[in-house]
Amino acid sequence: MSIYIKNGVLHVTGAQEKLRAKGQExxxxxxxxxxxxxxxxxxxxxxxxxxxxxxxxxxxxxxxxxxxxxxxxxxxxxxxxxxxxxxxxxxxxxxxxxxxxxxxxxxxxxxxxxxxxxxxxxxxxxxxxxxxxxxxxxxxxxxxxxxxxxxxxxxxxxxxxxxxxxxxxxxxxxxxxxxxxxxxxxxxxxxxxxxxxxxxxxxxxxxxKIKNIDLLAAELEAWELGYRNPVNNKKVAFVDGINMDNAEAALMVNNMNGQAQTIVTPDTNFLIIDDDSFFDKNNEAIQQAREYNKSGSKIKRLSESYFLNMLDEWARN
Structure with a gap:
């Protein structure tokens, strides 16, 4: 399993099919x-x-x-x-x-x-x-x-x-x-x-300037992250069932100056949900996020595909 950027293109073991298979810059x-x-x-x-x-x-x-x-x-x-x-x-x-x-x-x-x-x-x-x-x-x-x-x-x-x-x-x-x-x-x-x-x-x-980075190797320096890092200072929770390995996804977020969470909390910024469960009203994490938002939180639900393509945009920038 691995998550890395090669020649400006994001590669994610187990979830590559969720990314736009665009060409290389x-x-x-x-x-x-x-x-x-x-x-x-x-x-x-x-x-x-x-x-x-x-x-x-x-x-x-x-x-x-x-x-x-x-x-x-x-x-x-x-x-x-x-x-x-x-x-x-x-x-x-x-x-x-x-x-x-x-x-x-x-x-x-x-x-x-x-x-x-x-x-x-x-x-x-x-x-x-x-x-x-x-x-x-x-x-x-x-x-x-x-x-x-x-x-x-x-x-x-x-x-x-x-x-x-x-x-x-x-x-x-x-x-x-x-x-x-x-x-x-x-x-x-x-x-x-x-x-x-x-x-x-x-x-x-x-x-x-084309990025080549192993996103699991170590915490990234500011010059590697750039100013469009989508998870910078963001708290990110991953729902069980995503195609990515949860532990690797969490390590990636932490290495990118974000904070991975094991559960959704009132201060969560992004809740990452597998594509098939995005509209599942019975999903406990989604229900909890909605309750927190009713009380003033601003938790954004993102499908795994949307999240990964957001990261790929950063990788290509």
């Missing part, structure tokens, strides 16, 4: 790829949905094809006002010009093919796209990828590195379009700017 400058960007109604792929798919296909550093589709769902197509203000996408626009999500995603998966994927903070996009390919039984989206944000952090250390920041610093544009195709084209311009200006030392620095 490899900071590099390549000539042939598909660069993509999507628009969504929010940040959570479990709750929010895709509104727009955009991408460009690049060969020998030149754009040879492009993809742009608005997406409509069979049920709700509501778009939060804050998102509409950002990119102008409305429910009416989706209902008028969108194509059914299954059709759109099928075409998009075909467009990507076997290419290495490039994007800005691309792991965000891949989570939504991976889940859609699984939902519609399309070829698994396990393509390796390059995250331009990783390159930006090496090139502009100790600075705020939104796509817009990089565009403005390089003189590419003063505003960001927040549309899939337009942002894909702008991201390529930023990527090309880095290609022209990166040194071997900077590229090695970016590559060296």
């Amino acid at each position: 490899n900071p590099a400058f390549i000539a042939d790829y598909t660069l993509l960007d999507i628009e969504t109604t929010g940040l959570n792929p479990y709750r929010d949905h895709v509104t727009e798919l955009g991408a460009i296909k690049v060969r020998n550093n030149e754009i040879v094809d492009q993809f742009s589709k608005l997406v409509v769902y069979p049920r709700s197509n509501k778009v939060p006002a804050v998102i509409t203000k950002l990119n102008g996408i409305t429910e009416e626009l989706l209902l008028t010009k969108g194509i059914p999500v299954k059709e759109a995603m099928t075409e998009f998966r075909q467009f990507i093919g076997d290419d290495i994927i490039i994007g800005y903070n691309v792991n965000f996009d891949l989570n939504f796209l991976y889940d859609l390919t699984e939902k519609f039984k399309l070829p698994q989206l396990n393509n390796d990828y390059v995250d331009v944000l990783r390159l930006a952090r090496a090139y502009y250390p100790f600075q705020h590195n939104r796509l817009l920041d990089c565009m403005q610093r390089a003189g590419i544009a003063e505003t960001e379009q927040h549309h899939g195709l337009d942002d894909s084209i702008d991201t390529k311009k930023v990527y090309d700017d880095f290609r022209a200006n990166f040194t071997d030392e900077l590229l090695a620095k970016a590559q060296g």
Whole structure:
């Protein structure tokens, strides 16, 4: 049994099938790829949905094809006002010009093919796209990828590195379009700017930021944990029956500057439940958490799959 991160990917003996089987990140400058960007109604792929798919296909550093589709769902197509203000996408626009999500995603998966994927903070996009390919039984989206944000952090250390920041610093544009195709084209311009200006030392620095950690070996240092550690200072209780080994899961949490608990208490932050029992009203731990919450506690119930993918997000960051 073991829990470790290899080349930025979380590995968990006994529970690997609960993780999105995405590809591996490899900071590099390549000539042939598909660069993509999507628009969504929010940040959570479990709750929010895709509104727009955009991408460009690049060969020998030149754009040879492009993809742009608005997406409509069979049920709700509501778009939060804050998102509409950002990119102008409305429910009416989706209902008028969108194509059914299954059709759109099928075409998009075909467009990507076997290419290495490039994007800005691309792991965000891949989570939504991976889940859609699984939902519609399309070829698994396990393509390796390059995250331009990783390159930006090496090139502009100790600075705020939104796509817009990089565009403005390089003189590419003063505003960001927040549309899939337009942002894909702008991201390529930023990527090309880095290609022209990166040194071997900077590229090695970016590559060296990919995590390789045995999460059971010892308590991790602050520099290893980073600032997005999801269990930092959190009290985490695991219900019996999860796929992970409970003792190893507890050791992992403790090594990551969290505090593992054997039972749920009023100050528990996360209660981790096996997927099949998540909605079990008769589960004693769930009942206890509800009672504590009625008295003012703020215990979050997380399925084992959700928890592990949350850790994988940190591992890939």
